[in-house]
Amino acid sequence: MNRIEKAAVNSPARRALQRFYEVPALLRLAGGPLPPGSRAVEIGCGSGYGTRMILDRFRAVRVDAIDLDPTMVARARRRLADRQGRVRLAVGDATDLTSVFGAEDGTYDAAFDFAIIHHIPDWRAAVAEIARGLKPGGVFVFDEVTAHALARPSYRLLFEHPEHDRFTAKEFLAELPRHGLAVTGAFTRINGDYLLGAARKQDPDRG
Template sequence: MLMNRIEKAAIDNAGRRALQRHYEIPKLLQLAGGPLPPGAHAVEIGCGPGYGTRLILDGFRAAQVDALDLDPGMIDKARRRLSRHHPDRTRLAVGDATDLRSAFGAADGSYDAAFDFAIIHHIPNWRAALAEIARVLKPGGLFVFEEVTAHALARPSYRLLFDHPTEDRFSAAQFLPELHRHGLTVRDACTRISGDYLFGVAERRA
């Protein structure tokens, strides 16, 4: 589901970028045990305006990132941002996180890492997105995620301000076992703000 105008403003501003750079990425790097190995090829689902893509390159030190978003306007913004920083190390596409073959021709086991910065809670069939991530990861590849749980989505502020699917949202206790069902072993995970936000890293089993 696409973001409404309020959410677009809430995720694309200097405060959010500072939070991503100085809190979210260091937290995820800690859970992952450090940056990706040299030469790593990553995919990012729901890249929005592309600041997270930049941090995957700078912070996680991916060599190459394929980033997609359902919203063509977001991909335009990401293209403008990344053309100033890493034009030769990114490939951008409009597409659906549940179908990376259409967006990038991604065969099974294509990527060393997959990134989800607060996007899977936007997808009605979130289990299909996890299945697709598991499909495109190499054995040993990492799924790095930061998610918004049903607990947060039920808060009056979220319901008043933002548009999200309302059926079948997930808690950490539902999301983490679902990863396991798709062949992803959770390395480390934690929740923040009374379970509203879930951070973690899982590894694709052979």
């Protein structure tokens, strides 16, 4: 992320959008808070505001949260200081949860992507890693920025994102079943610029 995007992501406006719009919408799409005792992973946790939402609103009992940027993880550590014991924070790449958290296949009840997968050059590898880390029946909750938004002059002027192979909402939703993730609900906003949704990891034994 460049400095402008970092400032935007860490702004009160971003936190308000996340708290008052995105999280209520994602809770509806996910069918409500997680079952008691749920363990979650959050990729690209940034300053940890979403991590708080996962604990308080989605009611996960524990969250493993990862971000590539050490300065963001340091912010998250400060924000979540009162949640020690329920949050494990780490600097690392979302495409490899095993090296960082030792996450075996089927470790998590829920996985959260608050606007990060569009930053990953091999975004399909991130989807595959999320699917691998989820238990059968686990939920993947996502809030993404699509190729439509990234192609806008304002986005190109202000922010820096990988340019090759970005996804539309349709392409992102089509990728999920390839990794055993069945979409349970999704919608786009602002003419397809943003995609919010939820998907469940299928149980291979149940077909």
